Amino acid sequence: MLDKANMPALADDVLISVRNLKKHFPIHAGWLRRQIGEVKAIDDVSLDIRKGETFGLVGESGSGKSTVARLMLRAYTLTDGSILFRRGSGDVVDISSLSERQMREMRSEMQMIFQDPYSSLNPRMNLLELVGEPLVIHGVGSRAEIRDRVAELLRVVGLRPEFLLRYPHAFSGGQRQRIGIARALALNPSFIAADEAVSALDVSVAAQNINLLQDLQEQFGLTYLFITHDLGMVEHISDRIGVMYLGRLMEIAQTKDLFSKPLHPYTEALMASVPQPDPRGNRARKRIQVKGEIANPANPPSGCTFHPRCPYAQERCRTEVPALRPVAGRQVRCHFAEELELAGVAA
Amino acid sequence: MTASHSMPAERLLDVEDVHVHFPMREGLVKAVNGVSYHVDKGEVLGIVGESGSGKSITARAIMRLLPRNAREAGGCIRFRPRTGEEFELSALERNSRAVRQVRGRHIGMIFQEPMTALSPVHSIGDQICRTIQLHMGFDRQAARKRAAELLARVRMPRPQQMLDNYPHQLSGGMRQRAMIALAISCDPSLLIADEPTTALDVTTEAQILELLKELQAETGMAIVFITHNFGVVADIADRVAVMYLGRVVETATVDDVFYAPKHPYTKALLNSIPRLGVEQGRRLPTIPGMVPDPFSVPAGCSFNPRCAHAVPGVCDVTAPEQHRFANGQAARCHFAEQLAEAVHA
Known part of the structure; x- marks a missing residue:
């Protein structure tokens, strides 16, 4: 499919690399639905995800974290940028330039798990059809083979193979999430994007499913993009974390570094906002309250998009857009990353 | 059922052995199966539990807003607001005069999704004014003035203009503030908050929790705060009741529950x-199995x-x-x- 000589360069340990990704959605208004502007949902996002790691993407609603995942799997067409992916064969492909047909073939290697286990499964399909569907589409095996494979997948995710002919309504939220995971695993992908995969689940069930995802990662050598707004969860599961705000990455760091010493004021604010299951700790903790709410992405603030809410903002932040730049072995988008002494959460 | 003993002086709300059942095709669901708790004046009682534990249904029984197919199968709910008169809520019909006097006047309510609790076709100001006029006998002008004050008190930006806005024009956090303003408009003795921050982002959640704590300290109202989030309950509650399958399994001060x-x-x-910043090893400890379905509760x-x-x-x-x-x-x-x-x- 690709000319080896023209293959894009990708560091050996990287599985997927997003470079200068942009996604702009048009805004239409009026009787003629004329385009009157655009929302920069994703503005210049670059990140590398290494083989076998879990990369966590955190941010509040409207930060664009889900959009990044959808762009990486080409569920949306991108406005600009490139996405390099290392295939199982070793070839490196720029996904952004593939045709729909070529992309379909790629999707066996990249899969997604969704948040809502209630709406992401077709209620009229039983488990055999649901989990077997990707196999049928990709023409893998005979009916008997598919049946065996589905039964095996159900076992892998901790569901009983006897459930083969049951429908999704017969299962709890946590079990439905497992059905979604089995479906994602059907074609042996190397990369899985999990979008708020445990956010809708109760505490005890979320813990079970997180453990399952980690077991599967070890068993099959999977690489995860783990998207969530739950900082406790993302800290637990991720090797590295990217923090997003209004369509931009504000900081990328190793999990430990990020939580012990954030370099971006937004990261600090996020951590300080999360109430902990620790009443004495909550009372003792300095609560940094960020003012206001996330800005309208159709009309983002000038300069650093976080400046209207940032307790450390200065004149320069209003006028000059900070670049995502390397600081102390990490990447930060703040003019004052070196000077600020920000508080992490005690390790 | 009648009140067996009198309420202690500091007591605001007494929930005693309340049962709520739902007859379903598949069998009887005992959603609330003998719940007892109490709230003292000015305290914040946190109620935590996973879905299906009955925490919201108990709150609805207090407010007399149970779903129509619910059957009350016993128990006693008594409430004595700051004004001193005592109401036996469990004996009142959902739309009786007495209940309408309590709801909105003595008990304020806020929910997870303000969009479903606020009327979409009335402005924020109208909704608050209506409540104040009804319960406190203010005239229109005085009510509007108080409504603006309330919006300022919940830190709504530009409160005067906000009066004429409709819920859909506000962000999630602002809608929650509007609902809080409405809930506290008549100086209630008790605020029932059912997952009010669950749909919000963490920075907004922190703002709303801070606001509720401030309002609680200023007005001395008590709060029943229902949530599934142990972090939130640790932050806001004085006392905690943990619920599982329609029962309170543990009650204690917030420190005792957590430590x-x-x-x-x-x-x-x-x-x-x-937990943030705490190394817990690669695997999270879990509870085996799952919450049993409500038709086959273990013996x-x-x-x-x-x-x-x-x-x-x-x-x-x-x-x-x-x-x-x-x-x-x-x-x-x-x-x-x-x-x-x-x-x-």
């Missing part, structure tokens, strides 16, 4: 939450099939009574005392 839990369920849940202690300390012949046979400790903590577990000693040893 010296007596019920195995509380203990196991607290262990399964990932004996309903938590026994999932409990690490369950003793066959005891826990799967007899439903445990409440064990009370000297510090006021109470746990519904046969072995609460032994477990407590094990923790302190």
Whole structure:
């Protein structure tokens, strides 16, 4: 499919690399639905995800974290940028330039798990059809083979193979999430994007499913993009974390570094906002309250998009857009990353 | 059922052995199966539990807003607001005059999704004014003035203009503030908050929790704060009731619940939450199995099939009574005392 000589360069340990990704959605208004502007949902996002790691993407609603995942799997067409992916064969492909047909073939290697286990499964399909569907589409095996494979997948995710002919309504939220995971695993992908995969689940069930995802990662050598707004969860599961705000990455760091010493004021604010299951700790903790709410992405603030809410903002932040730049072995988008002494959460 | 004894002076709300059932095609669901708790004047009672624990249905029984297919199968709910008169809420019809006097006037309510609780076709100002005029006998002008003051009090930007805005014009956080303004408009003695921050982002959640704490301190109202989030409850509650399958399994002060839990369920849940900045090892401790479906609640202690300390012949046979400790903590577990000693040893 690709000319080896023209293959894009990708560091050996990287599985997927997003470079200068942009996604702009048009805004239409009026009787003629004329385009009157655009929302920069994703503005210049670059990140590398290494083989076998879990990369966590955190941010509040409207930060664009889900959009990044959808762009990486080409569920949306991108406005600009490139996405390099290392295939199982070793070839490196720029996904952004593939045709729909070529992309379909790629999707066996990249899969997604969704948040809502209630709406992401077709209620009229039983488990055999649901989990077997990707196999049928990709023409893998005979009916008997598919049946065996589905039964095996159900076992892998901790569901009983006897459930083969049951429908999704017969299962709890946590079990439905497992059905979604089995479906994602059907074609042996190397990369899985999990979008708020445990956010809708109760505490005890979320813990079970997180453990399952980690077991599967070890068993099959999977690489995860783990998207969530739950900082406790993302800290637990991720090797590295990217923090997003209004369509931009504000900081990328190793999990430990990020939580012990954030370099971006937004990261600090996020951590300080999360109430902990620790009443004495909550009372003792300095609560940094960020003012206001996330800005309208159709009309983002000038300069650093976080400046209207940032307790450390200065004149320069209003006028000059900070670049995502390397600081102390990490990447930060703040003019004052070196000077600020920000508080992490005690390790 | 009638009130068996009088309420202590500091008591605001007494929920005693309340049962709410739902007859379904598949059988009878005992959504609330003998819930008892109380709220004293000016305190924040946090109610935590996973979905299906009955925490919201109990609150709806208090407000007399149970779904139409619900059957009340016993129990007594008594309420005595700051004005001094006592209401036996459990004896009142959902739309009786007395209930309408209590709801909105003495008990304010806020919910997870303000969009469903606020009217989409009336402006924020109209909704607040209507309530104030109805309960406090203000005229239109005075009500509008008070409504603007209330919006300022919940830190709404540009309160005057906000009066004429409709809910859909506000962000989630602002809608929640509008609903809080509405709920506190008549100086209620009790605010029932059902997952009010669950749909919000963490920075907005922190703002709303701070606001509720401030309003509570200023007005001295009590709050029943229902949530599934142990972090939130640790932040806002004075006392906590932990619910499982339609029962309160443990009650204690917030510190005792978090640092010296007596019920195995509380203990196991607290262990399964990932905490910021705390190394918990690669695998999270979990509770085996899942919450049983409401048609086949296990015999004996309903938590026994999932409990690490369950003793066959005891826990799967007899439903445990409440064990009370000297510090006021109470746990519904046969072995609460032994477990407590094990923790302190």
